[in-house]
Amino acid sequence: MSAITTFEEFNLNRQLLNAVSDLGFQQPTEIQQKSIPIILGGQELIGIAQTGTGKTAAYLLPVLMKIKYAQGTEPRAVILAPTKELTIQLAEHAKLLSKYTDIRIQAIYGGIGPKTQIENIQQGVDILISTPGRFTEIYQKGELPVKQVKILVLDEADRMMDMGFMPQLRKIFEVLPRKRQNLLFSATFPEKVEKLSAEFLEFPIKVEVTPQATAAKQVEQELYHVPNIKTKINFIEYLLKNKEDFNRVMIFTRSKENADNVFNFIERKHLGPVRVIHSNKGQNSRINAVNEFKEGKLRVLVSTDVTARGIDVVKVSHVINFDVPILYEDYVHRIGRTGRAFQDGKALTFVNRAEEYHIEKIEKLIREKIPEKSIPEEVVIEKTSFEEKQAIAKDIDDRKRRDDPTFKGAFHEKKASNKKVEKKADKKKEYSKADAKRNAFNSKNKAKADKRSGRKAADDKKYKGKTR
Template sequence: MASFEDFKLNKQLLNAISEAGYEIPTEIQQKAIIPILAGQDVMGIAQTGTGKTAAFVLPMLMKLKFAQGNDPRALILSPTRELAMQIEGDIRLFSTYLDLRTVVLYGGLGPKTQKENLAKGCDIIVATPGRFLDLYLAGDINTRSLQFLVMDEADKMMDMGFIGKIHRILEVVPRKKQNLLFSATMSDLVQKIAGDFLAFPTVIEVTEQATPATTVTQNLYHVPNLKTKLNLLQYLLKDEESFSRIIVFCKTRVVADEVYRYLSKQFGKEHIRVVHANKGQNTRINSIQAFKEGSIRVLVATDVAARGLDVSNVSHVINFDVPIVIEDYVHRIGRTGRAFNLGDAITFCNPAEEYYVAKIEKLIRQTIPVLDLPTEVFVEKVGFEEKQAIAREIDNQKRKENPDFKGAFHEKKHVYNAGKKKAVKKSFKGIKKR
């Protein structure tokens, strides 16, 4: 495909696409738009950053054409409020010259305004599963006119335990509709839900499952402990020219807050923000918006921001912690190297995280290149408590692989007792001889 004009989209859409700066369709767009326009159910497998939102939004807008009635004709389900807002933003961007009405629904704030927006009438609903069900059960949504059901980031929805809510939604929407499912990975649960609502779908896999974008360069540092991770992070961020716009991913809210505090002292609060589930909705929205606009350089985040955060020209993603849900690695690093741009993903790995790195490498079918720690980075001694925590985690990992494994402490105790018994037996032998 040379251009979007080859899809025979209407003039209003083509003008909006041109004004948004899109020139060449991405691979997923080239392969998905035509079958969706033809009315086929589609299952698309594509890593983040490949333009899959436009792949289903553009043909959907083309088929809906104009505002009609009060009830929604398209429902797009998203695992997180951030992704829902991102999709709604893309719909507004592409429907600039259309009179289609879009309402976004998500939790974390009162439903009053969302109910009022629904009452005005809408053509498209973008929603998280929980909030959609709440408003449907309250009688604020009528699903009889639905023509499209789109499930975006299906693998994340399954990871977040939405399978029960998805099945309830499938029970209340019309059977006769066009169904679209998009996912970066194809887990067993995603295959199950796909089988429940897709009818003989066209399967589009633009890359092998769980393959990171080829525009992302991946590297790994082996780092012994938390303090050394902080030293390495500070060292890397001193290069302001190369590390111009960075997302630092942490596994917990506590770690994210600590990293934020540390970086704020080193580089100033005005250049850094932190987002996680404990932050208020407005705070999260404002922080992500400031990062998009380029007014802050570093965004520290938990995996709440790994999906749906579409920011152009993110120079680096830094995994301060290796994700325990290994599929999240693909989504994290997909925040950089988006839409034909190049990007870098750097992972910090302590001894207890090597287990997950091995699983990630198996998932992505790649070996992540290992870099030596720069000589300028001071390597801190591992404290007693952290050493114990790492040892316990490694024991737990071994137990996962081998249920009969008793743990290092148990083994030491067993060896000691065996030696003690042997010594006692030897003593008794000596007594008998005497």
Template sequence: MQFSELNLNKPLLRALEDLQFSSPTPIQEKVFSVLMSGRDLAGIARTGTGKTFAYLLPLLRMWTFSKDKLPQILVLVPTRELVMQVVESAKALSTYMSFDVVGVYGGVNMKSQAAELMQGCDMVVATPGRFTDLAAAGVLKVKNIKKLVIDEFDMMLDLGFRPQLDLIFNKIPERRQNLLFSATLSEEVGSLIGDIFKTPIIIEDDDIGTPIESILQKTYAVPNFKTKINLLDLLLGNDPDMQKNLIFVAQKSAADLLFQELKSRGMESVEVIHSNKSQNYRFRAIKSFSDGEIKTLISTDIGSRGLDIKGITHVVNMDVPTEKTDYVHRIGRTGRGGNSGTAISFVSPKEEEDFAEIEEMYQLQLQRIPLPPYLEIEEGLLPFEMEHESIKVPTVKTDANIGAAFHEKLEKNKKVNKRRDIEAEKKLKYGKSYRKGM
């Protein structure tokens, strides 16, 4: 099917032509008619399948101009990076429309965002916390909202946003179309659908949750993080195909350590982002990576769903993600838009079991590539690696005839209740009694 076969108007078709998109992805094709009908919908699709355009295209097609310039569409996403991604996509699709979109998120001064909202807009893209702040302040008017989109809902649950979502559901008009997009159909997703959706349609993309076929997946068995740094340095310096590389590290301290180590070895074309970095710093780093000014970007899992950057050739997992489903989200940053990509995972001995579970979950049998013979093998574990080591609980020997919580007290700690003779104590101290009235 071509986009021209969908019920799209000329401004949208022209924008898609400028973006060089001619055919909808399966999820875009499946949800279009349902959204256009006005029904509530839950779309379940893996990362990299075009979920953002799947809801933006029909919503922009249904939008009608209003002089009030009060938002008619609300899109809720879990991270600041996703706010910017959706805003950029909406602006690109509405190039030939008189349509205004504003993105709001935490971590920056609220005044500038409030001023932008006061000028009026047709769609707001927001993180839940910042939306509730602006709505409570009376800056964000919600009475005209007719369409609610909750994107990456499973990630919102992971970040603890359910209380804010409940506040928002009660704040915005009850008569609205509800749209939810998630990578997984979990019990919590089903619970929300049951609570606020009205006779929803649930659409699942084909092969939900499976890694994208266009991604070549490799693994190395590496003894520890310090050796992983050496291996990454070797690969980046010797593989000419590694032109645009996204490196995932689970912990912020490990991400900073990796960045500092690569810089100390003379690598200039590298940046790092995580939640401790300022918003402006993160935006600059992402833009530099997107524009090709730097070749390598190090990120925590904040970027596993929040980054939609064209042309990423390689994803490297410096560690095995704690959440099994994050493996797919990480590697899905490459191999997008019909392009091929490569995902490389460094697996330490203590991560082998977790990685085996990922392989079983996604029915993978990935070959372990031998380490290069000239790789320098380091010894010892770093503090953040040892944090995940299992803790052995000592066995406490107890008398079989005595309860487990009983132990004999020391003589000095034994407490015996005695009746005190205050009169005698005073007579001993002062030589006479001190009775009241004497």
């Protein structure tokens, strides 16, 4: 079978083809070429494709084609996604592809009250895009009719498993009509996703366009050994001074604290405009920040992994991994924010001694060595604080112990050694105290003896005088 080279070759209606043309899509990607005919044929599908390969359109186009037009008030297709950001993103994408149809698309998600979302559902919806939590919440209120659902799509299934959505998904599968077409899309296919697919898919066709967890070819990767947080901050400053090359940058951190620190530094140094998003930020704040970044109003967006899969922005020039992710698949998703839609991109990763352990695991997962580069001479290398040294040593020990329960650890050996030294010192102190007591006692006794001998000598002298 020859490869499909244009969207015209799919069995899509003119309304969808016009929308595709408006979006500037010229040639279908590999996942689109393989998935669209299968979905249009009514078969169940597992699609394994990394981020940035066009997998969203790979299922949205055939789903829109099968829905065709607005009908009734109840949803006929449900798309489940793990995060609010991704849900909003998918709804926007679906609306762009369905702009020449009357298909009604509604996104529902947590973080805001359900009242308005329930009202929108009551007005009529054809395709419902939802997080598992909000779907369950509104269904349990009796405000979400599901009898007409003919298609169910799970997007970012690996992320859903990481976030512990399995119990909620099982409840959703139970309430949906049994006769439906099921589609599962995921960037990776670990054991948990395989188990999930076995539970709700019947005889699916598996389409895998790239080996699992492969970094996008158009993303140039670089690895820098950076000893501590202060030096990482200095490196960020050095890079962001190059405004021409680093024009649209995403910086990923592992913790909210680091995200806030990086944001505050960039803002203080006037290297933005910059915004930060993480789970402590309000829903509106997060949505506004993402929209501003998309529209080019922001130069830098700092984020924890909450948005690693929720942003589809073309022409992100650089992704900077300020911290190495400990969910190794997230490395692929982070760097996939750049190099999208056939554009080139660059991903820089900063790694300290503790994070070298995680890099080894990531390289094993993506089956390639990340090229190492030297820190530019202009970057000031700061001295690692005692507290950070301790944290790094403890992190290394904890990770090694998980791999080998018999491992004692340098950190703990040092601790034991320190305890020995402390014990010796304490003993010395005890001996010193005992010696001091003994000496004091001896001195006291000597003084008493001297006093007695002095008195005796005086008495003897006195006695001798009398006898004469």
